[in-house]
Amino acid sequence: MALLKAVKAPHETRTRILDAAEELFMQHGFEGTSMRLLTGRAGVNLAAVNYHFGSKDALIEAVFRRRLDPMNAGRLAALERLEKEAAGRALAPEAIIRAFIGESLRMIEDTRGGGRNFIRLLGRTYTEPAKPIRVLIGQLYAPVMERYKAALERALPQMPRDELVWRMHFMFGTLSYTLAATDTVQLIAGVKPEDRYDARLLEERLSVFLAAGLDAPLKSTVKKAA
C-alpha cells in the first residue's frame, strides 16, 4: 500500500544536507560555505545538492523554510492562545513580548536538533546583504509581524503608531543581535559562559528589558539643545 512506501530514512540525504548547511552557513556565511565543504561535511556526493534542491540558492531557501515556517506558526499560535485566555481583556505588553521571543529562545537550548545553529544563523541573516535572501525573510515574517503589531496596538492604545513601529524595530533588533552575536563578537567582557545558553534566564532578562523600553513614557516635547 501507499502507506508503507519508503519506510527507512525517507529523505536522509536531504536532511543531512540541510543540517550541514545550517551549521556551516552559521559558521562561515553563505558565500563562505562552498558546496565541496558542505557536501563533505554532510557525507554526500558533491552533486547531491543540485540534484535534491536544484541550486545553492534554493538550498538556502530550504534551510530557512524548514525552521521558520513552524517557528512562525508557533508564534501565531502562542499569541492566539494568549488572547483566548485573556477572553477580551487587554493583554499585558510583556506577555506579548514573551510570546514572541520565547519561540526563538526555546530553540537555542536545542543542541541536539541543530535548532541553536539555525537561530544564530537567523540572527545573522537580518543584516544579510544578498537581496534574494532579504526578500525571502521578509516574506516569511510578514504575517507574523502584522499580527503582533496589531496585538501591541491593542495593548498600548495610547501610543502613537509611529512610535510603536520604531519600538518594535528596536525590540526585534535586540532579539536578533542577542541571538546572533553574543558568542561571536564579544564586545563587552563579563558574560558568564554558563549564562549564555540559558534560555530561561535570557528570556527573563530580555523581556524585562524590552517591556520597559516598550512602555517608556514619551517625552512630549523634543528638548532643544544649545
Added chain:
Amino acid sequence: MALLKAVKAPHETRTRILDAAEELFMQHGFEGTSMRLLTGRAGVNLAAVNYHFGSKDALIEAVFRRRLDPMNAGRLAALERLEKEAAGRALAPEAIIRAFIGESLRMIEDTRGGGRNFIRLLGRTYTEPAKPIRVLIGQLYAPVMERYKAALERALPQMPRDELVWRMHFMFGTLSYTLAATDTVQLIAGVKPEDRYDARLLEERLSVFLAAGLDAPLKSTVKKAA
C-alpha cells in the same frame, strides 16, 4: 624639501578605493564584492588594491580603521566631557547612552562623505562570520566598551554586574540593528520614509527606549511557571 612633496590629492587612489569599498561592502558584503567590481567602481586599475593595501583583507581592515578610530575617540571624548561637566556628581544613565549612540547617529546624516555607508556596513559586521574581522572589531571596540561599562557601573551602583553586562549587550544590539537594517529588512511596515534618516528623531527614540530598558526594575525572584 620633503615638506612639499605630493601636493595635489595626496592619496587620491587610496581614498577612491576606500570609498568604493565602503559602499560595495555594505551593499554586497565582503565576499560578495569582487576586486574587479570594486576597482571598476573606484575607477582605478585592478592591481591598485594590492599595490596600496597589500590584499583584500588588509583593505577591509583599512576601511574599518579609517572611520572607527576617530568614531571611538569621539565616544571617549564625549564621555569625558560629560564627566567633567558633572564635576563628581552621578551621571544620568540616559546621558551616557546619548553620548554613545550620538556619535554613530551623526554619521548617518552624512550622505556626502559616505559616513552613512560606513555606519550601515558596521551594523552588518557585528554578525559577520569571518573570524579575522570579528577579532579586529573586538580589538577596536574594547577600550571604549570598558570605559562605558565603568561609567554605567557608577551611574547604576545598585545594579548587579551580570545584569548590567547583558543590558549593555541588548543596547548595543538595538543600536547596531537599527543602523544596519532600517532599509533592508523592512519586517515591520509603517516606518515613515522621511523619519528613517532623521538622526535627531532617531536619537530621541532610541535613547528613551534604551534608558527605560537599562533602568528597568529587577524582578527579585524568577517566577516559576507551571
Added chain:
DNA sequence: AGTAGATTCAAACGTTCGTTTGAACCGAGC
C-alpha cells in the same frame, strides 16, 4: 635633459567556485 622612485597598466597566473554530465547503482513492480 636626465634619472630614480612611485604609481598605473594590461595581461596572465593558478585556484576555487557552482553546476552539469553520463555512467553506475539501487530497490521495488510486472
Added chain:
DNA sequence: GCTCGGTTCAAACGAACGTTTGAATCTACT
C-alpha cells in the same frame, strides 16, 4: 529475471576569484 524511476557517483565544465608580473607612465629633484 528483468526493467525502470530514483539516486549516487567520479569527473569534468566554463566562469570568476584574488593575486602577481613586468613593462609603461608619471612626478619630482639634480
